[in-house]
Amino acid sequence: MYNLKFPAGLALLLLLLFSAGPAYGKVYIDIDSPSFQQFPIAVADFKPLRPFPENEKLSLLFSDTLSRDLTLTGYFHLLDRKAFLEDPNRAGITAEGIRFEDWTVIGAEYLVKGGFQTDGRELVAEFRLFDVVRGELVVGKRYSGKSGDHNRMVMQFVSEILLALTGEAGLFDTRIAFVKKSATSAEIYTINFDGSDPRRVTNYNALTLSPRWSPDGRFLAFTSYKEGNPDIYLRDLESGSTRKIAFYPGLNLPGSWSRDGKRLLVTLSRDGNQEIYEMNVENGLLLRLTRDFSIDVSPVRSPDERRIAFVSNRSGSPQIYVMDADGGNVRRLTYGGNYNTSPAWSPKGKKIAYEGSVNGRFQIFVIDAEGGDPQQVTFEAGDHESPSWSPDGRYLAYSVRGYGRSRIEIMNAGGQGVRVLHEDKDTSQSPFWSPHLR
Amino acid sequence: MKRSWGWVGLMALVLCLSVSWMTGCAKKASLKEGAVVTQEQKVVAQTPAEASAAAADDQAARERALQEQALRDQAAREAAAKEAKDAADRAKKEAAAKAAAILKELQIADVNFDYNMYNLRPEAQDILKKGAPAYLKYRDYKLVVEGHCDERGTAEYNLALGEKRATEAAKYLADLGIEKERIKTIRAHFVIFPPVK
Numbered sequence: 001m002y003n004l005k006f007p008a009g010l011a012l013l014l015l016l017l018f019s020a021g022p023a024y025g026k027v028y029i030d031i032d033s034p035s036f037q038q039f040p041i042a043v044a045d046f047k048p049l050r051p052f053p054e055n056e057k058l059s060l061l062f063s064d065t066l067s068r069d070l071t072l073t074g075y076f077h078l079l080d081r082k083a084f085l086e087d088p089n090r091a092g093i094t095a096e097g098i099r100f101e102d103w104t105v106i107g108a109e110y111l112v113k114g115g116f117q118t119d120g121r122e123l124v125a126e127f128r129l130f131d132v133v134r135g136e137l138v139v140g141k142r143y144s145g146k147s148g149d150h151n152r153m154v155m156q157f158v159s160e161i162l163l164a165l166t167g168e169a170g171l172f173d174t175r176i177a178f179v180k181k182s183a184t185s186a187e188i189y190t191i192n193f194d195g196s197d198p199r200r201v202t203n204y205n206a207l208t209l210s211p212r213w214s215p216d217g218r219f220l221a222f223t224s225y226k227e228g229n230p231d232i233y234l235r236d237l238e239s240g241s242t243r244k245i246a247f248y249p250g251l252n253l254p255g256s257w258s259r260d261g262k263r264l265l266v267t268l269s270r271d272g273n274q275e276i277y278e279m280n281v282e283n284g285l286l287l288r289l290t291r292d293f294s295i296d297v298s299p300v301r302s303p304d305e306r307r308i309a310f311v312s313n314r315s316g317s318p319q320i321y322v323m324d325a326d327g328g329n330v331r332r333l334t335y336g337g338n339y340n341t342s343p344a345w346s347p348k349g350k351k352i353a354y355e356g357s358v359n360g361r362f363q364i365f366v367i368d369a370e371g372g373d374p375q376q377v378t379f380e381a382g383d384h385e386s387p388s389w390s391p392d393g394r395y396l397a398y399s400v401r402g403y404g405r406s407r408i409e410i411m412n413a414g415g416q417g418v419r420v421l422h423e424d425k426d427t428s429q430s431p432f433w434s435p436h437l438r
Numbered sequence: 439m440k441r442s443w444g445w446v447g448l449m450a451l452v453l454c455l456s457v458s459w460m461t462g463c464a465k466k467a468s469l470k471e472g473a474v475v476t477q478e479q480k481v482v483a484q485t486p487a488e489a490s491a492a493a494a495d496d497q498a499a500r501e502r503a504l505q506e507q508a509l510r511d512q513a514a515r516e517a518a519a520k521e522a523k524d525a526a527d528r529a530k531k532e533a534a535a536k537a538a539a540i541l542k543e544l545q546i547a548d549v550n551f552d553y554n555m556y557n558l559r560p561e562a563q564d565i566l567k568k569g570a571p572a573y574l575k576y577r578d579y580k581l582v583v584e585g586h587c588d589e590r591g592t593a594e595y596n597l598a599l600g601e602k603r604a605t606e607a608a609k610y611l612a613d614l615g616i617e618k619e620r621i622k623t624i625r626a627h628f629v630i631f632p633p634v635k
Contacts, residue, residue, distance in 0.1 A: 209593055209594075210593070210594060230597065250601060251597055251598060251601055253594055253597070267594070267598070269598070269601055272605075274598040274601065274602075295595065295598040295599065295602060297594050297595055297597075297598045298592070298594050298595065311592075311594075311595055313554075317554060318554070318592075318595050338554075339554070339591070341591070341592035341594075341595050342592050342594075355592065383590065385592065386592075429593065430593065
């Protein structure tokens with residue numbers, strides 16, 4: 001059974017009530033292939049589980065949130081409520097109470113039904129996904145929690161739907177860290193994939209930047225000027241405690257983690273120049289990887305950990321370079337334009353996203369990790385910066401600023417389906433996508 | 439693209455040199471206060487000597503004399519205290535004015551860099567050459583070199599660039615004879631220290 005644990009640790013009991021039909025096989029599909037057809041799905045309004053009147057607003061809130069989150073995934077085409085033929089007062093929420101032809105005739109392939117009950121601050125909800133063509137239950141769950149947990153319950157069930165239909169749980173168990181700048185400080189925040197639940201992580205009233213999740217999602221490494229020098233700190237998101245892990249004279253900036261969570265790539269200027277090192281997080285031991293009298297910064301590992309991409313101005317302008325994990329075999333990756341920075345290696349290892357200047361504005365590019373022609377994926381006005389891949393490699397998060405506005409956006413890795421993740425009066429920058437927060 | 443701005447013109451790449459803390463002012467003020475205490479002790483010490491010299495037959499006159507003496511002593515003490523305070527205030531003011539004058543002499547103008555560069559331009563070298571002698575004259579003063587970058591561009595790369603710029607300027611100042619120990623470099627992104635216009 002796939003079990004999601006939310007990072008807040010809120011008491012959200014998960015009970016498996018209904019087992020999937022034994023004959024139902026998983027369908028693995030490629031949403032990015034040109035032949036992909038979205039699943040036509042209907043979401044019925046939620047009903048009270050007991051014969052008592054319940055809050056009607058909550059009934060709509062469940063179905064609306066569910067419809068929104070299903071749309072966000074990109075896998076589903078939501079059927080219009082107005083087209084529904086079923087009489088909601090007579091129909092049930094289990095297979096026995098559903099006339100499946102009411103749904104197939106309007107073009108649905110899948111149907112989500114659910115119910116809920118409230119007792120004071122307690123909230124219980126049931127969700128069921130039906131394959132209406134086969135006329136059978138695909139997956140059903142019952143969640144109990146507090147009032148206000150409906151959003152989490154919906155995200156959790158959408159993950160179940162994705163797991164059942166695509167073999168992957170989607171991104172509803174991920175968050176995106178980013179930096180929010182005001183006039184006098186910059187602090188780190190995290191936010192859900194659907195834009196809900198923004199949370200402040202640091203409150204130092206100082207410049208804090210470069211959030212980097214550990215591979216298990218438990219720690220955030222970042223740099224803060226809170227004690228004057230740009231030092232690297234490690235926040236334990238479970239206990240809330242913070243430890244200073246690199247505080248050499250000069251710059252201390254975190255890069256990417258190793259998969260085992262033991263080694264962190266860092267940029268340090270302790271030897272008089274900005275160089276890339278690998279630091280053992282437990283004992284602080286350093287392994288120096290670059291030796292060049294120019295700026296070397298922003299290291300990022302390939303998923304197989306054999307190579308490291310980084311930014312260097314050794315050729316005169318900042319460009320992306322790739323080297324072996326031990327620092328050898330350095331070669332230049334980008335040649336177009338005079339400013340290419342912020343490399344992000346795709347989770348499947350084949351591509352590197354970065355920002356490059358085009359006519360004086362920054363746009364996001366994706367290049368083959370082996371080199372070749374870069375593909376520009378953003379084209380709007382304003383500066384597009386700091387790309388970060390979703391853990392499944394399907395999306396890129398990045399920041400956009402210019403013309404008095406600033407926001408974090410998400411788009412498909414191919415450049416379509418742009419969605420604003422976060423926007424307010426402050427400047428939002430440097431998004432960094434979490435791993436699955438199981 | 440709709441806009442094409444010249445990079446060099448747009449990038450206000452600023453390096454700001456500013457003077458850090460100073461020493462000496464507080465010391466002078468406390469020396470004067472020490473002098474005040476010594477004067478007061480002298481006045482008090484005279485009192486018992488004069489009292490023993492007075493005649494024993496006219497006690498009232500003696501008491502009156504003592505009282506008058508006490509009043510005189512108090513007046514003298516107050517006058518001395520006032521004079522000392524005025525002197526301390528004057529000294530403080532003079533010290534502050536002198537420090538302000540020195541600070542003004544120690545000011546070095548901002549140094550600008552070309553877009554994405556950290557080598558010192560000839561104009562920048564001239565500014566530093568003009569500014570260095572004051573630091574050779576007033577050796578109690580230290581200086582802080584702040585490296586700034588334009589807000590545009592990548593935060594991490596800009597931090598490195600700002601550090602490179604501060605380091606270049608600091609090296610040049612050291613070559614002009616200012617002891618390395620007196621120069622502190624800090625690297626700052628736009629956020630904490632907006633670039634000077």
